[in-house]
Amino acid sequence: MERGSTFLVAPAVTIALLTSISISSAAPSDEILAAAKKEGRLTVMALPRDWCQYGRIIDAFKAKYGLAVDELKPDAASSEELDAIRAARDNGDPEAPDVIDIGLSFAPSAKAEGLMQPYKVSAWATIPGEAKDAEGYWYGDYYGLLAFEVNADRVSRLPTDWADLTAPEYKGSVGISGALGSNHAVQSVIGAGLSLTNGKIDEAAERGLDFFADLNRRGNFVPIVGSTRSVLDGRTPILIRWDYLALADREAHKDKARIEVVWPRTGLVAGIYVQAISAYARHPNAARLWMEHLYSDDGQLALLGGHCNPIRFDSLLREGKVPASLQERLPKLKDEKSRVRPVFPTAKEQDRAREIILKGWDGIVGVTIECMPPEEADPLPMSLNEQPTLLCAAVQ
Incomplete structure (x- = not known):
């Protein structure tokens, strides 16, 4: 650290x-x-x-x-x-x-x-x-683990890893629940990059940007700060977010939608x-x-x-x-030896990744992540523990 x-x-x-x-x-x-x-x-x-x-x-x-x-x-x-x-x-x-x-x-x-x-x-x-x-x-x-919160009423096949998100069937479906530069967005890029580099944290930010650029070119990336509401109404039926939020949604909204929580097989970030x-x-x-x-x-x-x-x-x-x-709530816990091991980026590694992502997003990914209106933002305590200047006004 x-x-x-x-x-x-x-x-x-x-x-x-x-x-x-x-x-x-x-x-x-x-x-x-x-x-x-x-x-x-x-x-x-x-x-x-x-x-x-x-x-x-x-x-x-x-x-x-x-x-x-x-x-x-x-x-x-x-x-x-x-x-x-x-x-x-x-x-x-x-x-x-x-x-x-x-x-x-x-x-x-x-x-x-x-x-x-x-x-x-x-x-x-x-x-x-x-x-x-x-x-x-x-x-x-x-800690939270980055997972895919999926509205299974709108997605017929669950993604199991980061690479799956690029499939044609997920066109206009994948979002993240953090503004650019927020801890959530930074960790999302890191997670995708870790998956592509077999866990190499020093290369994760750059390769993660490449992943989101590809996701955007394919039309799969939805450039809004996703929320519970966007999962439920289908604007982002696959949302990359912390598992504690996704699990809470699964319980709180079981009468509205069949929400599944999927932890990626690689690039599991804590x-x-x-x-x-x-x-x-x-x-x-x-x-x-x-x-x-x-x-x-x-x-x-x-x-x-x-x-x-x-x-x-x-x-x-x-x-x-x-x-x-x-x-039973968490990823592959019954077999301790084969359980997916999360990566815990240090504060220094996060700061380095944030700098790379902020400098490179526009030129590499080439899309602006739009903020949700205040009434649609998730008013959750953990969302407040971010870098204040980098967040949407709706969730500060």
Whole structure:
């Protein structure tokens, strides 16, 4: 991962505890538990209760530890979370989160700016190395996989991989649910490129542009920011989007359309969301306790039940802790050895790909992706965790 090189010192309010409590992978100590209960509450932000089962997770935390939880701005974007920490730093603003849930691309710069403090949860060793900061300033909690959301009432044969999308039968059918330059669009191009290059991330952006140029020449690409509505009404009966959105659509709209979720056989891309503790947390021990709760087996399985892929999934699967009912929702999970392995592009790799895509799209692909009107855009929390200047006004 791309990391800041500056060593960051925690604010004075937490130095005493940081000197007495190791940030190693030890389980939360009685000292942390007692200190958290003395603090009495936790402040979270950008955690909608109907997203990833966060409501259930928050309620379980309150019941287990007896702490109050203040839930600020559930629909806030990653940039707003970081702005709130800056306000706490500059103005002592009490309306600031103790913990944050942000897109991976925001994490390295936030660390470098001194907005985070380190803490390694007891499950640290089971978090993949590419999904965490080595010093414990931030670490992935869950991720989405790019999939094809298909309206099977309008598409007779399901595509199984990126190459299938170029078939003549899919003319005027394939869309993406992100504006050019958004994380979603960038990852879509990367996924197509990985499929064409047999997983070579350094070549993925260029080859992905070639793929979308071919898709456009064939008339298969629909140049709009697709949404649930465009899937249902047939404007984009095949939509490239995060699986947590597609799976939610499959459940929510089963009376309107037969929606199928297909994970490509190659070029399976994961988009990570990371957790961190604010460097200016008013309740730092409650924040550590919250992290232990999120990364516990129960917390990770709760995320999975809410369609968000938990970062510790492989570890839980190996240990036989993933119920069959949850395995059935996801790609090829019953056979651990043959399961499709996702690629986790780092923040640095995403930034490089974004630059290539923004510079090359017009000349190579040659089509403008139009924004949907506000009433048709998906008002979903994860859609807000994007680069704000690159999004359609409808979904900012």
